[in-house]
Amino acid sequence: MRFEIVTIFPEFFAGIFEHGIVRRALAEGLVEVGIHDLRDFTHDRHRTVDDRPFGGGEGMVLKPEPLAEALQSLGIQPKSTSKISQPEGGGGFNPRIQPIGSTRALAPEKEHTTVILLSAQGRPFTQAIARELAALDRVVLICGRYEGVDERINQLYCDMELSIGDYVLSGGELAAAVVVDATMRLIPGVLGNEASGEFESFGVADAEIATDIEGVPRSQHGSGGLLDYPHYTRPAEFGGLRAPEVLLNGDHLQIRRWRHEQQLRKTLANRPDLLKDAALSEEDRRLLDAIREEGE
Numbered sequence: 001m002r003f004e005i006v007t008i009f010p011e012f013f014a015g016i017f018e019h020g021i022v023r024r025a026l027a028e029g030l031v032e033v034g035i036h037d038l039r040d041f042t043h044d045r046h047r048t049v050d051d052r053p054f055g056g057g058e059g060m061v062l063k064p065e066p067l068a069e070a071l072q073s074l075g076i077q078p079k080s081t082s083k084i085s086q087p088e089g090g091g092g093f094n095p096r097i098q099p100i101g102s103t104r105a106l107a108p109e110k111e112h113t114t115v116i117l118l119s120a121q122g123r124p125f126t127q128a129i130a131r132e133l134a135a136l137d138r139v140v141l142i143c144g145r146y147e148g149v150d151e152r153i154n155q156l157y158c159d160m161e162l163s164i165g166d167y168v169l170s171g172g173e174l175a176a177a178v179v180v181d182a183t184m185r186l187i188p189g190v191l192g193n194e195a196s197g198e199f200e201s202f203g204v205a206d207a208e209i210a211t212d213i214e215g216v217p218r219s220q221h222g223s224g225g226l227l228d229y230p231h232y233t234r235p236a237e238f239g240g241l242r243a244p245e246v247l248l249n250g251d252h253l254q255i256r257r258w259r260h261e262q263q264l265r266k267t268l269a270n271r272p273d274l275l276k277d278a279a280l281s282e283e284d285r286r287l288l289d290a291i292r293e294e295g296e
């Protein structure tokens with residue numbers, strides 16, 4: 001899989017992918033990242049990438065021509081203007097399927113590419129979207145700056161706008177790095193333990209995971225859209241607090257049950273909104289009612 005990042009600050013990414021899992025995935029060739037300097041696609045002496053907004057107002061806007069040229073250099077063609085509709089909220093991906101360009105032979109004949117504009121106005125980036133991106137061959141990320149990007153780039157070239165949260169960043173670079181990091185770790189082979197993505201916050205439902213590993217019952221529960229459970233390591237006693245006894249006794253089924261209850265407790269306390277779409281059993285619902293009653 002390959003990420004292409006279009007930015008006016010290519011140096012921003014020096015070092016950002018040189019740590020831990022991401023560095024290893026790049027070194028092993030499981031993932032590639034191409035950084036493209038938007039100023040390389042300008043044709044004036046000052047390498048101008050921005051201009052004043054039509055209609056007046058604060059700040060500057062990234063001009064469409066250099067962005068269009070950068071995208072076309074990556075083999076991304078504009079949509080036909082008759083087919084342009086504003087991206088809808090919700091819904092799944094509809095990645096472009098196109099003949100591979102000169103950048104890389106990813107598949108024998110075709111590759112699945114999606115073009116994303118990082119934007120505070122975009123759909124919220126979630127683990128579910130990261131999972132969809134991880135299944136593609138190529139993800140192109142456009143980093144805005146100033147007041148943003150001329151909207152016609154969004155209309156002509158982008159498959160979706162993504163926001164990493166309800167706040168305004170000064171540029172799309174941090175957001176692009178977040179998308180690359182969260183997506184990359186879901187690509188098969190990137191995490192040491194293949195299954196570990198499933199046991200993290202926002203992972204898949206338990207029913208979709210094998211119940212034991214080589215005959216040994218698992219001590220983890222698929223998160224099924226819940227938050228992760230709390231983790232502990234040695235020493236067993238720290239700061240006057242003892243790690244939960246259940247984790248020290250080696251009973252995998254008990255540990256698994258305890259961890260799942262903690263997932264429910266954490267999610268109820270910190271992200272009750274997630275419970276609406278979580279994969280909950282009847283027993284989970286009873287447990288949640290009991291936890292709510294405790295708090296009353």
Ligand code: SAM
Binds near residue numbers: 142166169171173
């Ligand atoms: N005028 C824009 C607005 O109010 O929505 C904010 C522009 S912001 C200062 C500059 C760039 O940062 C945006 O074009 C976008 O690429 C990036 N950006 C800002 N907040 C973001 C967010 N929450 N998620 C993703 N990208 C963001």
